[in-house]
Amino acid sequence: MINKHQPASNPPPAGDVRGVTVSSPATVANVVCGFDILGFALNSPCDEFTLALSDEPGVQIINLDDFNLPTLAEKNVSGASLLALLDETPDVKGFTLYSKKQIKPGSGIGSSAASAAGPVVAANHLLGHRFSKQDLVRFAMFGEKVASGVKHADNIAPCIYGGVTLIRSIHPLDIISIEAPPLHVTVVHPQIEVRTSDARQILKQQVLLKDAIKQWGNIAGLVAGFIKGDYDLIGRSLEDFIIEPVRSILIPGFDEVKKNCKSAGALGGGISGSGPSIFMLSRDADTAKAVEVEMIAVYEKIGLAYQTHVTTINMEGVKIS
Amino acid sequence: MINKHQPASNPPPAGDVRGVTVSSPATVANVVCGFDILGFALNSPCDEFTLALSDEPGVQIINLDDFNLPTLAEKNVSGASLLALLDETPDVKGFTLYSKKQIKPGSGIGSSAASAAGPVVAANHLLGHRFSKQDLVRFAMFGEKVASGVKHADNIAPCIYGGVTLIRSIHPLDIISIEAPPLHVTVVHPQIEVRTSDARQILKQQVLLKDAIKQWGNIAGLVAGFIKGDYDLIGRSLEDFIIEPVRSILIPGFDEVKKNCKSAGALGGGISGSGPSIFMLSRDADTAKAVEVEMIAVYEKIGLAYQTHVTTINMEGVKIS
Numbered sequence: 001m002i003n004k005h006q007p008a009s010n011p012p013p014a015g016d017v018r019g020v021t022v023s024s025p026a027t028v029a030n031v032v033c034g035f036d037i038l039g040f041a042l043n044s045p046c047d048e049f050t051l052a053l054s055d056e057p058g059v060q061i062i063n064l065d066d067f068n069l070p071t072l073a074e075k076n077v078s079g080a081s082l083l084a085l086l087d088e089t090p091d092v093k094g095f096t097l098y099s100k101k102q103i104k105p106g107s108g109i110g111s112s113a114a115s116a117a118g119p120v121v122a123a124n125h126l127l128g129h130r131f132s133k134q135d136l137v138r139f140a141m142f143g144e145k146v147a148s149g150v151k152h153a154d155n156i157a158p159c160i161y162g163g164v165t166l167i168r169s170i171h172p173l174d175i176i177s178i179e180a181p182p183l184h185v186t187v188v189h190p191q192i193e194v195r196t197s198d199a200r201q202i203l204k205q206q207v208l209l210k211d212a213i214k215q216w217g218n219i220a221g222l223v224a225g226f227i228k229g230d231y232d233l234i235g236r237s238l239e240d241f242i243i244e245p246v247r248s249i250l251i252p253g254f255d256e257v258k259k260n261c262k263s264a265g266a267l268g269g270g271i272s273g274s275g276p277s278i279f280m281l282s283r284d285a286d287t288a289k290a291v292e293v294e295m296i297a298v299y300e301k302i303g304l305a306y307q308t309h310v311t312t313i314n315m316e317g318v319k320i321s
Numbered sequence: 322m323i324n325k326h327q328p329a330s331n332p333p334p335a336g337d338v339r340g341v342t343v344s345s346p347a348t349v350a351n352v353v354c355g356f357d358i359l360g361f362a363l364n365s366p367c368d369e370f371t372l373a374l375s376d377e378p379g380v381q382i383i384n385l386d387d388f389n390l391p392t393l394a395e396k397n398v399s400g401a402s403l404l405a406l407l408d409e410t411p412d413v414k415g416f417t418l419y420s421k422k423q424i425k426p427g428s429g430i431g432s433s434a435a436s437a438a439g440p441v442v443a444a445n446h447l448l449g450h451r452f453s454k455q456d457l458v459r460f461a462m463f464g465e466k467v468a469s470g471v472k473h474a475d476n477i478a479p480c481i482y483g484g485v486t487l488i489r490s491i492h493p494l495d496i497i498s499i500e501a502p503p504l505h506v507t508v509v510h511p512q513i514e515v516r517t518s519d520a521r522q523i524l525k526q527q528v529l530l531k532d533a534i535k536q537w538g539n540i541a542g543l544v545a546g547f548i549k550g551d552y553d554l555i556g557r558s559l560e561d562f563i564i565e566p567v568r569s570i571l572i573p574g575f576d577e578v579k580k581n582c583k584s585a586g587a588l589g590g591g592i593s594g595s596g597p598s599i600f601m602l603s604r605d606a607d608t609a610k611a612v613e614v615e616m617i618a619v620y621e622k623i624g625l626a627y628q629t630h631v632t633t634i635n636m637e638g639v640k641i642s
Contacts, residue, residue, distance in 0.1 A: 037538040168542035168558060169535070176545055176554065205530055212533040212563070214490070216540045217358040221489035223541045224497055227548045233497065237489060242533070 019052035019098075020125050021321040024118025025314045026103045027110035028185070028279050029154040032240045032270040033218035037167050038178075039110075039158040041314035042185055047114040048321075049078065050098040051122035057094045059083060064100040069115075074146075077115040081143035085120050085131070088139075095123060104307070107189045108277035113155030116143025121160060121318040134173060136160050148196040155273065162317030164226055181229035183313050184288035186266070188257065188295035189277040191305040194250050199274035202246055211241045231267060231283050238268030238281070251276045253298045260294040285310075340373035340419075341446050342642040345439025346635045347424045348431035349506070349600050350475040353561045353591040354539035358488050359499075360431075360479040362635035363506055368435045369642075370399065371419040372443035378415045380404060385421040390436075395467075398436040402464035406441050406452070409460075416444060425628070428510045429598035434476030437464025442481060442639040455494060457481050469517040476594065483638030485547055502550035504634050505609035507587070509578065509616035510598040512626040515571050520595035523567055532562045552588060552604050559589030559602070572597050574619045581615040606631075 023046040029039035054060060059073040059082045073079030082095050097119055103111040117140045124131050131139075137160055141151040157165040157175045164178040218237045225233030248254040248271060261280045262268060265287040269280035278295070282288040292308050299306040344367040350360035375381060380394040380403045394400030403416050418440055424432040438461045445452050452460075458481055462472040478486040478496045485499040539558045546554030569575040569592060582601045583589060586608040590601035599616070603609040613629050620627040 034537070034541065036534045037541060166538070166541050166545060168538045168554075174542070174557060176542060178545060203530060206527040207530050207533055209524060209526055209528050209563070212528055212536065213357045215533065216355070216537040217487070217489045219537045220355065220358060220487050220540045220544045221495070221497060223544045224487060224499060224548065227545065233489075236495060242530070 019050050020122045021048060021050040022118045022122045022125075023048055023319045023321055024114040024121070025159060025317065026309075027113055027155040027158045028187070028272045029110060029113075029158075030243065030271065030273055031164075031222070032238045032244070032268065033215050033222055034166075035240070035243045036152070036154060038164065038219070038222070039154045039167075040164040040180070041158040041162050041317055042109065042187070042309070043311045043314040044309060045102045045109075047103050047111075047118055048100040049118040049122055051119055051126065052096045053092065053126055054094040054096045059086070059094060060096045062096065062098050064098055065102075067101055067105060069099070069101070069105070077112045077143040077147050078119040079143075080146045081116040081120045081140045082123060084139040084142035085123050089127065092127065095119075104189065106193055106195075107307075108194065108271070108273035108275045109187060109189070109279075109309075110155035110159060110273060112144055112147030113140070113159045116140035116147070117156050117159040118318050122320075125320055133160050134175060137175060138173065150200075158317065160317050162315045163313060166223065178223055178226050180226040180313060181231065184282040184285050185279055185309075185311050185313060186261070186282065186288045186291040186295065187272060187277050187279045187309040187311070188292075188299065189307045189309075190252060190299055191307070192252065192276050194275040196274045199247055199250065202250070203243065204246065207242050214239070214241045234281065235267035238270065240270055244270050247271055247275060251278065252304060253302050254278060257295055257298050260298065261291045264290045264294045266291045340371050341443045342369060342371040343439045343443045343446075344369055344640045344642055345435040345442070346480060346638065347630075348434055348476040348479045349508070349593045350431060350434075350479075351564065351592065351594055352485075352543070353559045353565070353589065354536050354543055355487075356561070356564045357473070357475060359485065359540070359543070360475045360488075361485040361501070362479040362483050362638055363430065363508070363630065364632045364635040365630060366423045366430075368424055368432075368439055369421040370439040370443055372440055372447065373417045374413065374447055375415040375417045380407070380415060381417045383417065383419050385419055386423075388422055388426060390420070390422070390426070398433045398464040398468050399440040400464075401467045402437040402441045402461045403444060405460040405463040406444050410448065410451075413448065416440075425510065427514055427516075428628075429515065429592070429594040429596045430508060430510070430600075430630075431476035431480060431594060433465055433468030434461070434480045437461035437468070438477050438480040439639050443641075446641055454481050455496060458496060459494065471521075479638065481638050483636045484634060487544065499544055499547050501547040501634060502552065505603040505606050506630075506632050506634060507582070507601045507603065507609045507612040507616065508593060508598050508630040508632070509613075509620065510628045510630075511573060511620055512628070513573065513597050515596040517595045520568055520571065523571070524564065525567065528563050535560070535562045555602065556588035559591065561591055565591050568592055568596060572599065573625060574623050575599060578616055578619050581619065582612045585611045585615045587612045
């Protein structure tokens with residue numbers, strides 16, 4: 001399985017047996033009432049990573065995109081994840097990673113999670129699948145820490161597992177796959193910067209018990225709605241009394257986007273991750289497209305640059321190409 | 322369907338076509354991490370109510386037990402529920418209710434809910450099932466208000482619907498039946514008084530966001546565990562970081578009961594309703610009996626009178642006899 005050092009100047013040719021290429025998806029975390037515990041993977045956009053075993057110790061990173069991300073492994077999200085994996089693979093010297101990101105950093109749809117998760121899934125493939133998905137989440141959390149200072153898993157888990165995932169507990173790590181009916185997702189990324197650390201700082205450390213009760217009623221309803229495939233229940237449960245009222249003020253146009261998208265038929269939605277992207281869930285593709293039209297109208301009116309994605313929930317997570 | 326005035330001095334003879342007898346079950350509310358939103362019904366104990374239509378206006382109450390509950394309809398839990406139903410049935414003059422309670426008031430296993438729910442289910446049967454289950458919950462909430470001052474539904478809903486029920490929202494009322502695998506329930510009722518109002522007052526109005534996040538991770542896990550029939554997930558999710566640490570100090574022996582019952586194989590459990598009863602869930606009947614032995618041992622040692630119930634989850638709720 002161990003192969004020779006991979007020349008670093010160019011990506012390996014397609015079909016090169018010494019490397020593996022993966023597609024690592026964007027993800028939505030903090031799903032409305034599921035702050036810090038619920039996320040799901042998207043079918044697009046996806047990052048592309050090619051990983052090869054190397055005889056040089058550590059992780060060599062070659063960026064094939066224009067994001068100018070750090071190439072020092074310890075400072076790079078993918079690098080830090082792979083270094084954590086290398087700590088538990090004494091028989092492996094190092095890796096060379098070719099990184100071709102499509103998911104904009106800072107968009108709120110799990111750009112750093114895709115960087116953290118894709119390479120460790122690729123590594124596990126090269127190493128004969130010796131690690132469990134939960135191990136891979138654990139390694140990738142070291143990458144998330146580089147990105148946001150916090151070892152959270154709510155983007156990484158759906159990125160690796162696919163579908164909708166619940167992080168019931170972070171210590172100990174307990175990830176549960178939640179079945180869901182077919183769902184269409186529309187995302188708008190207004191091109192402003194909301195730093196995860198700022199979005200976290202603005203939250204109150206204490207919440208009213210009566211609001212917390214409403215929130216856990218809704219998350220219970222949302223999980224039941226997903227597993228039962230009850231679209232109406234999913235829609236009714238997509239309410240957030242705690243995080244959204246505070247964070248949405250950082251996102252221009254949020255209230256109007258939400259109101260207009262629901263009028264256009266969306267089941268509901270909210271802030272993706274810590275923003276600024278906003279996501280909406282719909283029952284069918286036509287509604288998801290109508291929702292996109294509403295999103296575009298709001299940001300055209302405001303005069304703020306934006307990007308949209310109309311996609312579906314990705315059921316398999318990081319995929320070997 | 323309307324029948325003649327029922328003589329009030331004695332219960333109607335069995336099989337009397339002018340009346341109907343129902344069995345109204347005990348319930349467990351505030352299921353650990355599901356404070357104020359999750360409950361389930363028990364197969365025992367149950368109250369028995371016989372209801373007959375009457376030509377006298379209002380509700381006449383005849384107690385056939387030794388609990389000395391009020392007989393003035395407005396002050397009686399069953400009476401208040403039936404009066405709420407009468408408000409929406411202008412074609413009906415009144416009812417005579419024969420009440421034979423088995424569930425001790427103040428035990429924390431939904432004695433007032435059984436009193437509120439049983440009679441309105443009986444009335445709906447006599448009136449040709451003109452009301453939905455949700456309507457019946459709405460009427461019975463007037464009875465709960467007489468008992469505790471609050472129109473909560475987390476005991477009434479499982480009492481009427483059977484099984485495990487989620488109150489996703491109280492305004493508007495949104496009740497969701499949650500499928501669950503076979504579960505055995507052991508309850509111990511230490512014979513001390515914990516008033517619902519006191520148990521509510523002792524709660525803090527604010528909670529830490531980090532604790533609330535753990536709580537909604539657990540309720541999401543518990544609902545997923547129930548619907549998937551995943552006993553281990555149910556067990557792992559039965560944690561309460563918010564209510565139990567505060568309320569359990571009102572219940573002598575709580576920590577020891579919980580610890581010993583889990584050592585004996587219980588999946589987990591906690592305070593039933595607002596206490597003082599403690600419930601434990603088990604996978605099989607033998608474990609549920611072993612759990613009862615542990616509960617008895619704790620209260621024998623403390624020297625506190627107690628009552629135990631070893632039963633299963635009641636899937637049908639109030640039952641017409």
